[in-house]
Amino acid sequence: MFDRPLWSLRLRLAGTLMVLLLVATGVLAAVGWAIFVVTSAVSASGSPLEVATSRSLAGGTVVLAAGLSLLAHGRYGYRQTLESVDANPVEDGDPHGLRERVRRFALAAGVEEPAVAVADTDEPTSFTVSNGTDATVVVTTGALEALSDAELEAVLAHEVAHLANRDATVATVAATIGSISDGLFARERRLGEWIRFLLTIGSVTIVLALVAIPIVVLSALYLVVSVLARTVLAINAISVGVHARAREYAADRAGAELVGDPAALAAALETLDDVGPPDEDARRRSHASATLGIVPYALGEPTDSDPLEGSSLSRWIPDADSELDRAEFVALLSRVFGRLGRALEWRPATHPPVEKRIERLREYADEIDGK
Structure with a gap:
């Protein structure tokens, strides 16, 4: 009989939801503050009971709105992730038998059969995305080409195991939160480019007076966006860190149980790790497809306008290896700024090391052999 996930994983998932709920509540603090202002006006003439009731209603409204925002993130994240990787549903013509295999594993695991889609990309990976009611298992053409039949079977079992462990929906919401930070970093970069442009033309004294105010305004916006981007990134790091590694270990074991061959899944992980892109940019691993994937490969090629490109703020900070000056003090500052620059590019680890999983x-x- 298929074993359900350990209570430790369920507790981690509950902790992740709690973190996300607290974050959503904080985001909606402005709403709460506005309501508090209104209730403060009431307190001037209202009775203590009316004041307490109004404030309780305000707090309840904020928490309810936070919960609804998480549901919205789940719905949005499910659709947006599938669209971002251009996943094509498997309907007529299924040479690899993906739907039949997924159907069989879903029946064995006691979960509703998910949809199956294929993403036409060379990155060899797979992932499961869910919004609580609908779910889709996505496999890339790169994975289909790289994996043997037994390895593909084990990978599909791993993906269905995520649904059986009930972690796919929580992971989808958390991955969507992470994508928000990527969008903010893209806006930060654009603002930085405008500031550099204005500073360049402002180097001409006669023009400086004309661009001084725009520079100040854009700098203020730049600071706000930078703080928001890193705040969201830190929140994502906490929420992902609570459950991400545990969910992969649990899905590995449950998937091996479903397929009945742990060695096949170990071989599949080794194959995917070996044939994957050797220079995968760690910054791109916060993309939903990488966070949710069986291995952390982001799908698609980065472009100049890709929100997963590096932070523009780091460009203002010298690299630790650059030889600005041989003076010891300057060298020390260079190392400090270099570390700060790398910290600005940091992304949380979303998967355990493949070697540990194998x-x-x-x-x-x-x-199993010893039994």
Whole structure:
């Protein structure tokens, strides 16, 4: 019989939801503040009971709105992730038998059969996205070409295991929160480009007076967007860090149980890790397809306008390896600024090391052989 996930994973998922709910509540603090202003006006003439009732209603409204925003993120994230990777539903013509295999695993796991889609990209990976009512298992053409039949079977079992473990919806919401920070970084970069442009033309004294006010306004917006981007990124790091590694370990074990061959899933992970892009940019791993994937590969090629490009703020900070001056003090400052620059590019780890996952699967295989 298929085992349900450990209580530790469920507690981690509940903790992730709590973090996201607290964050959404904080985002809606402005609404609460506005309501508080109104209730303060009432307090001048209202009774203590009326004041308490008004404030309780205000707090309840903010929490309810926060919960609704999480639901909206789940719906939006599900649709947006599938659109961003151009996932095509598998309907007529299924040479790899994806739908039949997923149907069989879903029946064995006791979950509703998800849709199956294929993303036409060379990155070899797969992921499961869900909004709580609908779910889709996505496999890339790169994975279909790289995996053997037994390895593909094990990968599909791993994806269905995410649905059985009930972590796909929480992970989808968390990944969507992460994509918000990417959009903010893109806006930060554009603002930085405008500021540099205005500073360049402002180097001519006669023009400086004309661009001084726009520079100040854009600099203020730049600071606000930078703070928001890094705040959202930190929130994403916390929410992903609470459950991400545990959910992959749990899906590996449950998937191996579903397919009945832990060695096949270990071989699949090794294959995907070996044939994947060697220079995968860590910054792109915050993309939903990477966060949700069986391995952290972001789908698609980055472009100049890609929101997953690096932070423009880091460009203002010297790299630690640059030789600005041989003076010890300047060299020390260079190292400090270099570390700060790299910190600005930091992204949270979303997966355990593949070697650790393979080691655990092999241990599980030894357990089965020893019975």
